[in-house]
Amino acid sequence: MKRPVDLPPSAAAAGNRRSAVVRAAGRLFREKGYAATTIRDIAQAAGMRSGSPFYHFRTKHDMLHAVVLEGLAAVHAAVALELNAGRPPRQTFEAMLRAHLQQVLGEEGRDFSAVLLHESRHLEPSALAEVIALKDAYEAMWQKVLKILKRAGLVADDSKAARLFLLGAMNWTTLWYRTGGPLSVERLARQLANFVLREPDKP
Amino acid sequence: MKRPVDLPPSAAAAGNRRSAVVRAAGRLFREKGYAATTIRDIAQAAGMRSGSPFYHFRTKHDMLHAVVLEGLAAVHAAVALELNAGRPPRQTFEAMLRAHLQQVLGEEGRDFSAVLLHESRHLEPSALAEVIALKDAYEAMWQKVLKILKRAGLVADDSKAARLFLLGAMNWTTLWYRTGGPLSVERLARQLANFVLREPDKP
DNA sequence: TAGACAAGCAAGCAATTGCTTGGTAGGATG
DNA sequence: CATCCTACCAAGCAATTGCTTGCTTGTCTA
Numbered sequence: 001m002k003r004p005v006d007l008p009p010s011a012a013a014a015g016n017r018r019s020a021v022v023r024a025a026g027r028l029f030r031e032k033g034y035a036a037t038t039i040r041d042i043a044q045a046a047g048m049r050s051g052s053p054f055y056h057f058r059t060k061h062d063m064l065h066a067v068v069l070e071g072l073a074a075v076h077a078a079v080a081l082e083l084n085a086g087r088p089p090r091q092t093f094e095a096m097l098r099a100h101l102q103q104v105l106g107e108e109g110r111d112f113s114a115v116l117l118h119e120s121r122h123l124e125p126s127a128l129a130e131v132i133a134l135k136d137a138y139e140a141m142w143q144k145v146l147k148i149l150k151r152a153g154l155v156a157d158d159s160k161a162a163r164l165f166l167l168g169a170m171n172w173t174t175l176w177y178r179t180g181g182p183l184s185v186e187r188l189a190r191q192l193a194n195f196v197l198r199e200p201d202k203p
Numbered sequence: 204m205k206r207p208v209d210l211p212p213s214a215a216a217a218g219n220r221r222s223a224v225v226r227a228a229g230r231l232f233r234e235k236g237y238a239a240t241t242i243r244d245i246a247q248a249a250g251m252r253s254g255s256p257f258y259h260f261r262t263k264h265d266m267l268h269a270v271v272l273e274g275l276a277a278v279h280a281a282v283a284l285e286l287n288a289g290r291p292p293r294q295t296f297e298a299m300l301r302a303h304l305q306q307v308l309g310e311e312g313r314d315f316s317a318v319l320l321h322e323s324r325h326l327e328p329s330a331l332a333e334v335i336a337l338k339d340a341y342e343a344m345w346q347k348v349l350k351i352l353k354r355a356g357l358v359a360d361d362s363k364a365a366r367l368f369l370l371g372a373m374n375w376t377t378l379w380y381r382t383g384g385p386l387s388v389e390r391l392a393r394q395l396a397n398f399v400l401r402e403p404d405k406p
Numbered sequence: 407t408a409g410a411c412a413a414g415c416a417a418g419c420a421a422t423t424g425c426t427t428g429g430t431a432g433g434a435t436g
Numbered sequence: 437c438a439t440c441c442t443a444c445c446a447a448g449c450a451a452t453t454g455c456t457t458g459c460t461t462g463t464c465t466a
Contacts (some may be wrong), residue, residue, distance in 0.1 A: 038454085170377025
């Protein structure tokens with residue numbers, strides 16, 4: 001009956017079944033949406049009975065919160081790595097595109113990031129504010145690379161609107177890209193770079 | 204107790220309160236999402252009691268269907284008008300951008316189009332198939348203008364992916380654009396055109 | 407071997423959900 | 437005047453919802 005209130009002792013080992021709940025919630029929230037997913041759905045997908053997820057989470061909202069934070073952390077880490085790899089502007093940009101698309105479309109992280117992108121509005125106000133702050137920090141990296149690209153003459157516009165157009169083009173792929181289709185994520189990143197950059201294409 | 208099954212006699216006058224239900228549903232579906240909106244919410248917003256909307260619609264799904272079709276018809280008509288206005292490529296393109304963004308962001312049609320963009324997955328399979336067919340026809344107009352732009356050397360890529368990048372950039376605005384902010388819809392359209400086209404900017 | 411704790415289960419409760427049912431006010435129609 | 441039809445209301449039903457409660461199991465430690 002007791003609960004691991006904030007940090008369970010020896011969280012690494014203890015968080016094993018908890019993460020099963022998060023993964024199940026992530027997949028279902030992406031497939032059916034937050035509001036249309038029931039606790040019973042999540043419990044069953046995690047191999048539990050309907051009351052058991054509440055051992056790990058206080059509310060359903062908390063499950064959404066955990067999913068969204070996981071998505072945000074993963075995409076931030078992946079893109080930050082490429083931004084700081086010390087490559088020239090165009091290569092840095094394309095690597096960041098690839099990393100973002102990989103996170104958003106790849107088997108591994110697509111559930112978390114799709115939920116982040118499409119279900120955040122169902123968060124409670126305080127959790128939403130936290131997520132928005134983290135998202136702003138993430139998007140600042142894109143503003144930074146746009147600035148670099150403009151200095152290099154590779155792009156004409158590094159405004160806030162330009163950043164949002166770019167992120168929109170990327171994030172919208174979650175609604176149409178199909179894994180196993182004719183287009184790999186790498187080629188998609190290359191194609192978006194060519195679509196956006198003002199430079200002779202590199203096929 | 205009887206219902207106007209398919210076509211109510213003298214539909215023009217009779218469909219008055221019905222359209223109040225559609226407008227209320229559109230606004231609530233956009234604000235809270237389809238699954239999180241209750242019949243009671245819709246009825247109250249339309250000034251009715253909770254059972255009354257079912258005089259006009261068989262199910263809640265049918266209400267979503269009506270909202271989505273309204274959004275699709277409006278944006279299709281607005282953009283088709285500009286595509287066929289007989290202007291030169293760049294002007295045609297920018298006018299289409301403006302028309303789409305006007306529909307998606309403007310007071311008048313944003314409820315319907317935002318629901319179309321973000322809630323279509325909650326449609327029943329048969330209704331979804333119908334909507335997808337109409338959406339494909341809509342997007343074909345964008346493929347067409349991209350082809351024209353490429354012939355004119357204004358864009359480097361007129362592939363299917365390029366079209367989806369463009370639509371993504373536009374449709375994502377529904378998640379960040381705020382009416383009354385510093386950026387008008389007209390300027391937004393101009394800025395997106397400059398972001399995408401390979402030509403000296405026209406400020 | 408005894409105790410403690412992590413991690414669940416079985417059962418159910420109060421509220422909410424989509425939707426149905428029988429009725430009815432008010433205008434049009436004969 | 438009698439009838440019909442449109443558009444709604446008042447009430448409620450069966451199912452589902454998020455969540456709670458008391459209890460059990462397996463495992464680790466002293």
